Amino acid sequence: MKKILLLMAAVLLLAGAPVCASPLEDFSSGRLAVDLNWKPYSYSGGNAGEFGVTAGLGGNWALAFRQINLDTDGHTRDYRVQNREINLIRKLGDGLQLYVGHSRTGGGAGLAAKNVVQAGVIAARKLGDRFTLYTILGGGKNVANVEFGLSYRLNPHLELTSTYRHLTVEKIGEGASRHNYRGFGLGLTWKI
Helix, strand or coil, X not given: CHHHHHHHHHHHHHCCCCCCCXXXXXXXXXXXXXXXXXXXXXXXXXXXXXXXXEEEEECCEEEEEEEEEEECCCCCCCCEEEEEEEEXXXXXXXXXXXXXXXXXXXXXXXXXXXXXXXXXXXXXXXECCCEEEEEEEEEECCEEEEXXXXXXXXXXXXXXXXXXXXXXXXXECCCCEEEEEEEEEEEEEEEX
């Protein structure tokens, strides 16, 4: 938890340019959104830290990377599970985006990994001057991701975000196990 708080403090110190909606709406080349999120008790009583970066490529295109680290017992890295994804995003209009990409879920202690091609939709709606409500729905073969968030703009380039995410990954390894990663989170989004 100390590491997450230090990262959030660093984001506060580095904030600097004007953009104002979650998720990233301005896909101009060079625009960037960095997300840090902490989700307590999201998997088997353990904590989760989530990190993401979205970079505008110009026009209506962006590239996004996101990783969540789930510590299943809170004490050791042996059972840490990670979900990493990289997505190409296409903006269709204000508040509506589509994405396609790759998702990998795996971990330590000999846990098998699951790799899938995924696709989905990102929708956002401004609620007044400072609030934005958004959802991300998507997945791939035996993988489903549902996320809801509400962001509050602290200043033109920094947002406080509360989220709920439910990621289900099925048929991992020979045992065809199923994992559910879900929980509420609190984080910061820095946009430049």
